[in-house]
Amino acid sequence: MSRLRFATVWxxxxxxxxxxxxxxxxxxxxxxELAEVVYSPIGSDVKTYPEGVDxxxxxGGVANRDNLELILEVRARTRLLVSFxxxxxxxxxxxMRNMLGGAEPVLRRAYLELADGSATLPHAPGIVPxxxxxxxxxxxxxxxxxxxxxxxxxxxxxxxxLEPLLLGKTPVMEGADxxxxx
Amino acid sequence: xxxxxILIDPVTRIEGxxxxxxxxxxxxxxxxxxxxxxxxxxxxxxxxxxPFTEMAAITARICGICPVSHLxxxxxxxxxxxxxxxxxxxxxxxxxxxxxxxxxxxxLSFFHLSSPDLLLGWDSDPAQRNLxxxxxxxxxxxxxxIRLRQFGQNLIEALGGRKxxxxxxxxxGVRTPLAPEVREHTLAQLPEMVTIxxxxxxxxxxxxxxxxxxxxxxFGSFPSLFMGLVGPDGLWETYGGSLRIxxxxxxxxxxxxxxxxxxxxxxxxxxxxxxxxFPYVRSLGPEAGSxxxxxxxxxxxxxxxxTPRADAELIELRQRGGRVVTASFLYHLARLIEILACLEGxxxxxxxxxxxxxxxxxxxxxxxxxxVGVSEAPRGTLFHHYRVDGDGLIEKVNLIIATGQNNGAMxxxxxxxxxxxxxxxxxxEALLNRVxxxxxxxxxxxxxxTHAAGSMPLQVRLYGPGGELLQERLRD
Numbered sequence: 268m269s270r271l272r273f274a275t276v277w278x279x280x281x282x283x284x285x286x287x288x289x290x291x292x293x294x295x296x297x298x299x300e301l302a303e304v305v306y307s308p309i310g311s312d313v314k315t316y317p318e319g320v321d322x323x324x325x326x327g328g329v330a331n332r333d334n335l336e337l338i339l340e341v342r343a344r345t346r347l348l349v350s351f352x353x354x355x356x357x358x359x360x361x362x363m364r365n366m367l368g369g370a371e372p373v374l375r376r377a378y379l380e381l382a383d384g385s386a387t388l389p390h391a392p393g394i395v396p397x398x399x400x401x402x403x404x405x406x407x408x409x410x411x412x413x414x415x416x417x418x419x420x421x422x423x424x425x426x427x428x429l430e431p432l433l434l435g436k437t438p439v440m441e442g443a444d445x446x447x448x449x
Numbered sequence: 450x451x452x453x454x455i456l457i458d459p460v461t462r463i464e465g466x467x468x469x470x471x472x473x474x475x476x477x478x479x480x481x482x483x484x485x486x487x488x489x490x491x492x493x494x495x496x497x498x499x500p501f502t503e504m505a506a507i508t509a510r511i512c513g514i515c516p517v518s519h520l521x522x523x524x525x526x527x528x529x530x531x532x533x534x535x536x537x538x539x540x541x542x543x544x545x546x547x548x549x550x551x552x553x554x555x556x557l558s559f560f561h562l563s564s565p566d567l568l569l570g571w572d573s574d575p576a577q578r579n580l581x582x583x584x585x586x587x588x589x590x591x592x593x594x595i596r597l598r599q600f601g602q603n604l605i606e607a608l609g610g611r612k613x614x615x616x617x618x619x620x621x622g623v624r625t626p627l628a629p630e631v632r633e634h635t636l637a638q639l640p641e642m643v644t645i646x647x648x649x650x651x652x653x654x655x656x657x658x659x660x661x662x663x664x665x666x667x668f669g670s671f672p673s674l675f676m677g678l679v680g681p682d683g684l685w686e687t688y689g690g691s692l693r694i695x696x697x698x699x700x701x702x703x704x705x706x707x708x709x710x711x712x713x714x715x716x717x718x719x720x721x722x723x724x725x726x727f728p729y730v731r732s733l734g735p736e737a738g739s740x741x742x743x744x745x746x747x748x749x750x751x752x753x754x755x756t757p758r759a760d761a762e763l764i765e766l767r768q769r770g771g772r773v774v775t776a777s778f779l780y781h782l783a784r785l786i787e788i789l790a791c792l793e794g795x796x797x798x799x800x801x802x803x804x805x806x807x808x809x810x811x812x813x814x815x816x817x818x819x820x821v822g823v824s825e826a827p828r829g830t831l832f833h834h835y836r837v838d839g840d841g842l843i844e845k846v847n848l849i850i851a852t853g854q855n856n857g858a859m860x861x862x863x864x865x866x867x868x869x870x871x872x873x874x875x876x877x878e879a880l881l882n883r884v885x886x887x888x889x890x891x892x893x894x895x896x897x898x899t900h901a902a903g904s905m906p907l908q909v910r911l912y913g914p915g916g917e918l919l920q921e922r923l924r925d
Contacts, residue, residue: 279490282464283513283613289561290612292599293592299584305576309562312461312575312882333466333487360510363495373491378719378726391722394456394468394485419513419613 271321271433273302275310275351276341278334279361279402280327283419284352285309288324290422301433316340322432324351324415328358329403333396342409347432350411353418353448355404362402370398414440418449451475455876460885462562462579464514465852465895469863469884470722477873482863484856484888486725486895496846501530501815501837502620508833508848509614514557514894517550517605518826518851520618521688522833526822527620530837531813538806539622544688545798546608546618547824548791551687552642553601554827555744555784555791558892559649560594563781566886567656572879590652593645597788600642604795607631622810632799639796643758646788650762653782657769661778667869668887669777669862672697674730674740675749676854678825683752685759685790687825693750694730694740699773702730708823711832711849725895728854739857742829743891744783749773754786756793762786777862780890815841826851828894852893862887 277285285308291298304310305317316337323345329335342348353359364373379386389395405411415428424445431438440446457469466488472480496507505523509516521543528535565578569586577585584591602612608623608631609615617624657665676694680686683693692714694702703714716731716738730738740746754760763786770779798804821834829851836845866887870880 277466279488281510281513281516283510283516286513286557286613289557289598290602292595295580295595296584296588296592299581304579304581307579308459308461308466309464310462310579310581312578314457314459314461330490331488360507361490364491367491367495370491373494374489376494377489377491387719387721389489389719389721389724391485394470395487395722395724398489418510421611 270301270303272305272317272319274304274306274316274320274323274341274345275308276306276316276323276325276337277308278325278327278338278355278405279330280352280354281360282309282326284324284326284354284417287417287419287422288425291426292422294422294426298429316344318344320345322347322349322429324349325355325405326351327354328361329399329405329408330361331396331398335399335408338405338408347412348405348409349413349415349428349432350405351415352420353416356406356414356416357448358402358404359418362404365401369400374398413438414446416446416448452480453477453873455871455881457881457885460888462565462885463888463893463895464512464562465893467888467893467895469888471863471867471871471884473871473873479864479868479871482860482867482884483722484859484863485723487723488895489724493846493848496843499843501527501835501841501843504833504835504843504846505618506614506616509616511848511850512894513613515550515554515826515828516614517546518824518831519833520615521547521824522822522831524618524620524623524822525824526820526833526835528811529820529822530815530817530835530841531620531811532816533621533811533813535622535811536806536808537803538626539809539811540689541798541801541804542608542623542627542809543618545795545804546605547687548794548798549601549604549608551601551825551827552788552791552795553598553605554892555788556594556598556601558827558889559653559781559784560591560597562892563886563889564590564594566882566889567653567661567781571882571886572877575878575882578882593648597642597645600638601791604631604635607635619810621812624810626807626809627805629805632805636796636799639792642792643789646785646792647758650782650785650789653785654765657782664778665776667865668883668890669858669865670775671861671865672775673858674702674733674738675746675773676740676742677747677750677830678823679751683750685747685751685754687747692823692830695750695773697773697775702733708821708832711821711823711834715849717849717853723856725853725856727856728849729857735857740854741777741858742851742854743780744787744827745774745777745780746829747825748783748786754790756790756797759786759790759793762789777858777887777890780892784892815839826894828852828892829854852891852895855891855893859888859891859893862890
């Protein structure tokens with residue numbers, strides 16, 4: 268049987284969900300027999316999101332132009348998109364800036380009010396992506412197939428979600444072990 | 450030929466979102482290279498109005514790799530707002546968790562992220578040059594790295610109830626004392642972990658001697674200042690003590706200063722091409738005041754580590770690189786030595802009867818309105834600074850993050866590597882991977898560094914003399 272093509276994607280989040288994925292520890296050796304990691308910020312040097320991905324775990328909210336471009340590509344090229352962790356599902360901590368009325372107040376505080384001497388707002392078109400006015404949960408931008416909550420979801424929950432997906436089945440996301448936030 | 454710019458986008462196998470731009474002059478020679486951090490989340494602003502007791506839980510979410518660092522810095526800042534001295538067992542437990550974290554984070558950096566370059570080769574197949582390629586090529590080495598990281602993560606979970614974002618250190622101490630079975634279980638695992646760490650040290654030193662000599666010379670080799678915490682008598686320190694800054698000749702620039710003085714000693718500059726700010730020593734200015742932090746800096750500023758195996762390795766490091774090691778490629782070696790130091794330190798702490806005491810939390814109300822806390826994160830010195838009102842609600846927050854303090858050094862490093870390997874005629878994936886690997890030496894955590902600002906991919910772009918983008922290289 269050929270291995271499934273698997274990706275992980277990191278938008279606006281803390282990487283805690285990716286770290287929790289690495290907490291699968293020695294099961295990663297088994298996982299590597301079932302799936303080929305074709306794109307991942309921590310597990311691959313592939314720079315462009317490839318075509319024909321079977322499963323993608325997407326961590327983080329959609330907070331800037333780069334995030335937005337990437338999630339549209341991911342959706343177009345992925346069969347099963349998993350909203351991975353609370354930031355992807357609710358915008359969570361990155362979304363705390365949504366109640367402040369746009370991107371400008373948070374930029375002003377860090378780069379103008381708290382800088383010494385050279386205070387300036389980051390601006391480098393084509394390199395430094397502009398912040399979106401709001402941080403969006405993934406499903407408000409593109410359709411999502413599976414929701415895997417947690418801040419982060421622990422490794423046992425990730426495995427319980429992945430094992431059926433790798434067999435072509437739908438995971439049962441029910442009960443406090445599987446769908447608790449935080 | 451016109452001026453050109455190469456963009457590496459994103460930088461991979463680092464913790465965060467970044468790009469690298471490489472600027473070539475009309476003759477095709479590298480003028481400069483820049484490391485761009487491209488995410489920003491805005492913690493300094495949206496924490497305003499929150500109770501200071503929530504800061505540990507919120508700021509832990511700055512970074513899933515080293516949440517313990519923010520937990521400890523937030524708790525230490527909270528201790529000073531309460532104006533309490535925490536119980537001795539609480540301090541020892543916090544130290545224990547920090548050592549567990551440094552161990553797991555360094556294992557991640559070496560085995561999961563950087564060893565594919567070192568073991569599979571800079572120019573090996575990029576589709577395989579990663580943890581999963583390592584699992585295929587050398588499953589036992591991969592397994593040993595996974596187990597070392599797991600050891601640290603399991604100890605964090607045993608203390609705080611979960612591996613990532615454990616809300617356990619609090620203003621005044623910690624929430625739960627040490628469970629007796631944790632001591633026995635952890636001590637029983639230590640010999641295997643020491644064996645793994647020593648095998649990795651042997652392997653890396655052999656690679657240095659056999660075929661990584663050039664990397665030593667060009668992956669960020671330059672004089673700069675170094676900063677870190679030191680304990681009494683200049684001992685290696687990760688939690689308390691005082692701050693020391695030295696220059697590359699070993700002369701002390703500032704010593705014995707407290708985190709309370711950070712704003713008078715340090716300053717931060719902003720460049721429009723990155724979300725990551727550029728800290729420097731205020732009295733020396735942005736250029737001469739540029740400094741490095743993290744494992745290599747901690748080993749440079751300390752006199753000795755204080756445990757036998759790690760001290761023997763420290764002596765060997767200094768024989769190899771000098772009393773003050775200025776080659777950033779040796780951050781990898783410093784990281785492995787610190788893993789050993791953490792394992793030995795964990796053993797010392799667990800054998801200290803005081804750590805088992807049940808009283809682990811001092812309770813008080815708001816007794817001070819402004820405080821600064823410090824800790825050594827895996828990547829370097831971390832400062833939290835809060836101002837609160839009479840009810841303990843946050844009025845102002847400033848965070849000086851470990852990785853950010855290496856920003857100047859990371860930019861010099863990518864420039865040095867690009868000048869050595871690249872020109873307008875030669876631009877291969879393997880050469881660009883070396884530029885990225887210069888960043889991996891610092892094990893940057895960009896989600897941290899831009900204050901929950903985000904993630905950091907790396908791109909290479911080639912710019913012309915007018916600054917126009919000529920070529921963008923995305924490796925796949």
